[in-house]
Amino acid sequence: MRGAVIHAPGDVRFETLEDPRILTPTDAIIRTTVTCVCGSDLWPYRGLEPIGAPHPMGHEYVGVVEEVGSEVTNVKPGQFVVGSFATSDNTCANCRNGYQSSCLHREFMSTCQAEYVRIPNAHGTLVATDGHPADEFLPGLLAVSDVMGTGWWAAEAAEVKPGSTAVVVGDGAVGLCGVIAAKEFGAERIIAMSRHEPRQKLALEFGATDIVTERGEEGVARINELTGGIGADSVLECVGTAQAMQQALRSARPGGNVGFVGVPHEVAVDGQELFFSHVGLRGGPAPVRRYLPDLIDRVLTGRIDPGKVFDLTLPLDQVAEGYQAMDERRAVKTLLKP
């Protein structure tokens, strides 16, 4: 089969790879229907994370089951399935507590920009849809496997409540999905921080009520102004930089919450500042598996359409251009069709 391999910063190639095969009884092999490039893939692409030896890329996927291991009974060959970027057995103590992305047997997906993918822990990770969904739903279901689930988690971790004010820091695909989530959670006011016109437009379409273009301390001052000098009830930090984290923490009111879902890069939170802020902080990889049945349903009933975050669609063999377009911010998110 063929798939994407990163060799060095800026160097992603479409290559012939060994076909994946069942390695353990809980594995499944799927034929990828659609896959995509994630904002987090840009960290190594931009040389901000070590790459080491050339390796496959991609952790978002929907597809059709080709083969299952002997212990996989939840899905069967021929079914269309959605999974999570973090695999889980869905039975350990952490899974039972609702934190499937901290499953004791967790394996992160990392080979999904390819024609076929091996899914470890398939028995606890994959959820089949009723029949094969129409093409129009594929982008939305693909988003559920990571960015929509992650935006949902940001809203949950930030404890967005009906009638509340939520701020979304970051206008990438996760931030935009965070706007969808905040709206679904019932936030009355959703302030999206964005300085890019097409993303502002999408944020408004997804339910944002205000756009703030300022950043850093100016952004904090603007949020303060918009919230009567008190700060927001909930802040969804969807970036992962020190600046974004600081902006998020300073935008929340005492007793408010920050949910942080971008993998932090060189972020340290000052204990004394956090103390006197009275802000609650929770983050981590999204427990997408917990949300799958609900989010699949919201997509298939047309209640939400997170697939709109894909503003570039390419054949999988043009994956390199998919990375480059996102790196140069020509695209929010690239969908890839094998």
Place this chain on the structure above:
Amino acid sequence: MRGAVIHAPGDVRFETLEDPRILTPTDAIIRTTVTCVCGSDLWPYRGLEPIGAPHPMGHEYVGVVEEVGSEVTNVKPGQFVVGSFATSDNTCANCRNGYQSSCLHREFMSTCQAEYVRIPNAHGTLVATDGHPADEFLPGLLAVSDVMGTGWWAAEAAEVKPGSTAVVVGDGAVGLCGVIAAKEFGAERIIAMSRHEPRQKLALEFGATDIVTERGEEGVARINELTGGIGADSVLECVGTAQAMQQALRSARPGGNVGFVGVPHEVAVDGQELFFSHVGLRGGPAPVRRYLPDLIDRVLTGRIDPGKVFDLTLPLDQVAEGYQAMDERRAVKTLLKP
């Protein structure tokens, strides 16, 4: 009047001071019935916080109202009152949100180891009891003004739930009150981390079910062992050092919570470690004012007896010995009688 003044590390003196007087219409003057030395007073006493010019000390108090400003209508001269170490108007947005210790008009108390004290924001801070409580309740009510309220807040911030497992890091007065709170919140298992026999005994009396004497990574390993390899649901961090914070974060399970109530000294939380831990973190000065009616009631009905944390009682004029005894860990907490 006379009161305690700190001049330098290790140098607390009992001196003649100017009588406090009403400065604003929302002030009250109280005659101190009992006051005490706080663990946090030891930071400057030990030279770990700058002292600057000699200044009065103390932020814990109960007393009898002597005089009130024209806008103080909630209490009147002659009444016995309990307050908080953080004063609040109890009407601003932060107060209404339940975070009175982030009141927009907050002033921290700092002159309470004295015969008389001026209470700013008395209108929103002081709560009168029905009549004058019997002497046996004075230590408990005094504890409510800070350490018991702070232990309560630690349990709240750590989201202790009925049937859960709570770990208390720190065996000072706040940690011991945290044990009381965890029990009142319904924790089934309460693991107190302590290596001092008298404090272990008090922790057990207050409701601890397990004692862990190990610290640091060994302490974390022990908690892990006691919680089936998963970690605790809630951890109450009642110290404020980097070591205690790290120990707390690593003792909580994914999806669990750390409430941190010791003012952090040189604590930085690594963003990536917090991210992958899935642990929620909230701290700050305790919103004692919110708890006062409930905690006063629990003390006066004998349901809780946080006054037991006072294991040394001295006349106020021996305040210097009160500090020294706590510094040398001869006493958990010193009660002072004017």
